[in-house]
């Protein structure tokens with residue numbers, strides 16, 4: 450029972466965005482994906498972001514810009530994956546697991 454997530458909020462609750470401080474009914478938590486490609490080596494990056502839709506879209510743009518050069522010829526992959534989050538950020542409601550700390554995070 451220790452690892453079971455208990456949801457203590459619903460979409461009617463206004464939650465505060467930790468980035469801009471505004472209250473929102475749609476607080477999102479996504480693991481944005483970064484990719485580095487250095488000749489033969491790949492490295493993958495996760496950016497765990499909790500934010501309101503506007504701040505989340507800013508974070509997605511920042512991550513995409515940051516990895517365009519690093520991902521080299523694979524940059525369309527970074528754009529493709531993160532554009533799915535960009536679209537999802539516009540949906541109503543909070544993300545599940547907003548306050549859940551995965552045991553796999555460092």
Ligand SMILES: [Zn+2]
Pocket residue numbers: 466467468469470471500501502503504505
């Ligand atoms: Zn915000």
